[in-house]
Structure formats: C-alpha cells, structure tokens
Amino acid sequence: MRTSPGAGYDLGYPVVWCPKYRSPVLGGWVEDRLEELIRAEAGERGWEIVALGVMPGQVRLFLKPCPKNSPSYVVGQFKGFTSHYLRAEFGHSRSWSPALWSRSCFVATAGAVPAGTVQRFLQTQDERPSKGGAVRRSFTFLLRPTVKQATALAACLEDHRALYNAALEHRRTAYAKVGVSVRYGDRSAELKHTRADDPGGQGRWSFSSQQATLRRLDRAFRAFFDRVKAGRTPGFPRFKGQGRFDSVQWPKDGDGCRWDSQPGHPTATYVRLQGAGHVRVHQHRPIRGRVKTISAKREGSRWYVILSCDDVPAGHLAATADRLADAQRDLAGRKRGSKRRRKAVARVAALHGKVRRQRLDHAHKAALVLVRGYDVIVHEDLRIRNMTRSASGTIASPGCNVAQKSGLNRSILDAGWGVFLTVLAYKAESAGRELIAGNPAGTSRTCARCGHCAKDNRLTQAAFACTACGHAAHADVNAAINILRAGLALRQAAEAA
Numbered sequence: 001m002r003t004s005p006g007a008g009y010d011l012g013y014p015v016v017w018c019p020k021y022r023s024p025v026l027g028g029w030v031e032d033r034l035e036e037l038i039r040a041e042a043g044e045r046g047w048e049i050v051a052l053g054v055m056p057g058q059v060r061l062f063l064k065p066c067p068k069n070s071p072s073y074v075v076g077q078f079k080g081f082t083s084h085y086l087r088a089e090f091g092h093s094r095s096w097s098p099a100l101w102s103r104s105c106f107v108a109t110a111g112a113v114p115a116g117t118v119q120r121f122l123q124t125q126d127e128r129p130s131k132g133g134a135v136r137r138s139f140t141f142l143l144r145p146t147v148k149q150a151t152a153l154a155a156c157l158e159d160h161r162a163l164y165n166a167a168l169e170h171r172r173t174a175y176a177k178v179g180v181s182v183r184y185g186d187r188s189a190e191l192k193h194t195r196a197d198d199p200g201g202q203g204r205w206s207f208s209s210q211q212a213t214l215r216r217l218d219r220a221f222r223a224f225f226d227r228v229k230a231g232r233t234p235g236f237p238r239f240k241g242q243g244r245f246d247s248v249q250w251p252k253d254g255d256g257c258r259w260d261s262q263p264g265h266p267t268a269t270y271v272r273l274q275g276a277g278h279v280r281v282h283q284h285r286p287i288r289g290r291v292k293t294i295s296a297k298r299e300g301s302r303w304y305v306i307l308s309c310d311d312v313p314a315g316h317l318a319a320t321a322d323r324l325a326d327a328q329r330d331l332a333g334r335k336r337g338s339k340r341r342r343k344a345v346a347r348v349a350a351l352h353g354k355v356r357r358q359r360l361d362h363a364h365k366a367a368l369v370l371v372r373g374y375d376v377i378v379h380e381d382l383r384i385r386n387m388t389r390s391a392s393g394t395i396a397s398p399g400c401n402v403a404q405k406s407g408l409n410r411s412i413l414d415a416g417w418g419v420f421l422t423v424l425a426y427k428a429e430s431a432g433r434e435l436i437a438g439n440p441a442g443t444s445r446t447c448a449r450c451g452h453c454a455k456d457n458r459l460t461q462a463a464f465a466c467t468a469c470g471h472a473a474h475a476d477v478n479a480a481i482n483i484l485r486a487g488l489a490l491r492q493a494a495e496a497a
C-alpha cells in the first residue's frame with residue numbers, strides 16, 4: 001500500500017503499446033535505451049514499475065501509478081517522453097516520423113490478462129492505413145468469365161447489395177424507433193447468423209467480402225454524420241437499387257480470393273473468387289508490389305478485377321527520377337528560344353537539384369546505419385570514373401558488350417555511389433571506424449564458398465551458381481563476401497607489416 005496526499009492506494013494494471021504499424025524497431029541499443037527512459041520517467045513521477053518487458057514490436061509494462069493520473073495520461077507521458085529522446089538519438093527512420101508510437105494503447109485491469117486479448121490488440125496495430133501511409137497502386141484488368149462464372153458473379157453482387165440494403169434498413173429502423181445507433185461491429189456479429197440461415201445464398205460468399213460491404217455502409221453513415229456536424233445538407237445514405245451497386249471487395253488476398261490462382265498455367269492468369277471459381281484475367285501488363293485487396297466490378301456487360309497493391313519502395317528518389325525523365329522529354333520537344341522552353345529548362349534544373357538533395361539524404365542515412373552498426377566497413381573499390389570510361393573501349397580494342405556496360409555504368413552513377421562513398425568515408429572517420437576499399441577484381445566470378453573462379457559461375461546479372469561446388473546465391477551477396485574477405489586480408493597484411 002502506498003499513499004499520495006489524500007489517498008491510500010494499491011492500484012496496478014498492465015499496459016501494452018507498440019510502435020506505429022508494429023515495426024520491430026525496439027531491438028538492440030534502442031531496447032536498452034528505451035528501458036532506461038521508461039524507468040527514468042516513472043522514477044521522476046513516483047510511479048512504481050512492477051514489471052517491464054521491451055520486445056522488438058511492443059512494450060509491456062505492469063505499472064502502479066498514482067491513481068489521480070488516468071491510464072491514458074500515464075501512457076501518453078511515457079510515449080511522448082520516450083519518442084522525443086529515441087527519435088533524437090536514433091535518427092530519423094522514415095517510419096519514425098512524425099511519431100514513433102501508434103496512437104492506441106492497451107490497458108487492462110490487474111490480474112492475468114489472457115494472451116489472446118493482447119494478441120487481438122496487437123493485430124489491430126498491424127495494418128498500415130492506406131491513407132497517408134504506404135502508397136497504394138491499383139491495377140485494373142478485364143475479366144473473361146465463362147457464362148457460368150458470369151452468372152455467379154452477378155449473383156454475388158446481388159447478394160452483397162441485398163446485405164447492404166438489409167443492414168441499412170436495420171440501422172434506419174433502430175435509429176427511428178429507439179434512437180439506437182447500430183454500429184458496424186453489431187452487424188458483423190449478426191452476419192454469422194445470416195450466413196448460417198442461408199447456406200445456398202449469403203453463405204456462399206466470402207465472409208470477409210461481406211464484412212467489407214458492411215464497412216462500406218459504415219463509411220456512408222460516417223460521412224453522413226460528418227455532413228450533419230458540419231451543418232451541410234446531410235443526405236441520408238440511400239438504398240442501392242439494381243445497377244447501383246456494382247462492385248464487391250475482398251479485403252485480403254488469400255482470404256476468399258486469390259490473385260494468380262493458377263501460377264503454373266502457361267498462357268493465362270487467373271483470379272479465384274469464392275463462389276465463382278478461377279476466373280480468367282486479361283492481364284495486359286505486369287503488376288508491381290504485393291496484392292493487398294481484390295475487387296470485382298461490373299461495367300455494363302463487362303467485368304473487371306481491380307487489384308490494390310502496396311507499392312514496393314521505389315522510393316522518393318525513383319519517383320523524382322521518373323519526373324526528371326518526363327521533364328527532359330518535354331524539354332526536348334520545345335522550340336529553341338521559346339518561352340515554354342525556358343520554363344522547361346528551369347523545371348529540369350529544379351528536378352536535378354531535387355535528385356541531388358535526395359541522394360545526399362539517402363547517403364547520409366545509409367552511412368549512419370553502417371557506421372553505427374559496424375567497426376570495420378569494407379567496400380568495393382569501384383573507381384567509378386575508370387569503369388565509366390572503359391565501357392566504350394578504344395578504337396584499337398573496342399569494349400565488349402558496350403550496350404550492357406553503359407547501362408550498368410548508368411545505374412552505378414544513378415545510384416550515386418560516388419556521393420555515398422564520400423559521405424561514408426567522412427562519417428567513418430569522425431566516428432573512428434575503419435573503412436577499407438577491397439579490390440573487386442574477379443570477385444563477381446569467384447565462388448565465395450570454394451574459391452572456384454570461372455565466368456560460367458555468373459548465370460545472369462543477379463544469379464550466381466558455382467559450377468564446381470554448386471553454391472548458389474545472389475550475385476551481389478556472393479561478390480560482397482569476396483570483397484569483405486579481400487578487405488580483411490588487406491587489413492591483416494597492414495597490421496603484420
């Protein structure tokens with residue numbers, strides 16, 4: 001039992017919170033420092049920590065704070081304090097800004113909290129919001145359903161429409177009669193019964209796609225209430241008439257749906273949709289990123305599938321490079337001496353500057369990670385200039401594979417290796433780290449396991465497979481190991497001398 005002015009108490013409870021999107025960032029040095037900060041803050045406030053566990057993706061704390069402070073206040077204080085210091089001390093990983101922690105926390109009454117409950121809380125922290133978070137790209141392809149599949153898709157749409165309308169009706173009457181507002185959660189729980197009662201109808205379709213339809217209604221209501229609040233003409237959500245409900249979404253690839261469901265098929269792509277089967281897709285272009293949600297949409301007599309994909313981190317740099325390429329193309333088409341040309345020149349120059357700044361920023365971040373994590377850093381002695389020159393060869397001995405090589409050199413220059421190495425060298429020196437340039441000669445052709453050196457080891461630009469011992473790896477990884485070895489050998493020789 002403890003006392004604070006005017007109260008005696010013995011009140012404790014567990015709290016759990018986690019970094020945004022549950023990124024597993026709380027390892028190593030961060031972990032130690034975070035523990036230290038939490039204890040410091042608790043000590044300052046006079047809050048007693050009974051148990052503290054920092055895991056890479058979450059913080060668990062059993063706490064006996066002063067009863068005058070609400071749990072959300074307490075957690076808020078911890079989050080603010082630790083976020084401030086950790087972000088200042090451990091740099092600015094993009095996922096850490098503008099805040100390190102997710103906004104929610106889990107608080108329970110004392111006693112054993114079932115592991116499942118905490119697990120459920122953590123699961124809700126997993127997904128990145130599509131707004132403001134990761135960039136989503138969507139791809140639309142024409143579907144080529146068989147007659148039977150088209151019938152099934154139409155029935156699927158019709159049943160989802162009925163579900164939407166029934167839920168809307170329910171909310172309207174409940175609200176009108178007793179002033180109760182029915183939430184998405186209530187309807188979602190009821191969905192189970194609806195499905196069980198109608199196995200040949202509603203029960204045929206994916207549970208998740210039906211939930212998505214209910215959420216759609218929920219969004220319509222939220223928008224309605226927002227409009228009411230803002231004092232605009234509200235417009236109550238409407239029943240969807242036939243032809244007014246044209247798409248169904250499956251919120252997760254693999255849950256009632258599967259993109260590329262027959263990957264072995266030699267000529268066609270298929271998407272499997274629960275209740276309709278494997279539907280053929282006219283995939284007229286490749287997709288990029290990982291498929292997150294799948295939707296089917298009807299337009300007239302045609303059906304389309306819409307994939308929403310997480311954009312693989314092409315990154316700001318690549319995006320700016322694309323814009324630069326566009327701007328350069330635009331410039332090339334302008335008449336000399338024209339006003340538009342002057343503008344285009346300015347735009348190209350501005351984008352060049354932006355690429356340069358972004359590259360420098362990247363280089364600083366990447367170099368910082370290396371310098372923090374390692375005492376000795378070995379890099380390939382690229383001699384960028386030499387490589388750039390050698391590709392074209394001389395008249396006496398023209399370079400071989402000039403086209404590919406110039407492409408390669410381009411990509412090296414694009415990646416800004418020169419800038420990166422300069423930044424790295426500077427940072428390594430000021431941090432007292434050792435930076436060694438290893439001789440790259442032959443490293444891309446030599447097997448890192450057995451030392452067998454042959455041109456045939458290198459199958460493609462990316463794949464390495466040793467013809468002597470069978471060792472297979474990414475060509476860059478294999479070469480990197482060789483370079484590291486070369487660098488360390490150099491270092492040993494220098495020490496011995």
Ligand SMILES: [Zn+2]
Pocket residue numbers: 447448449450451452466467468469470471
């Ligand atoms: Zn080998």
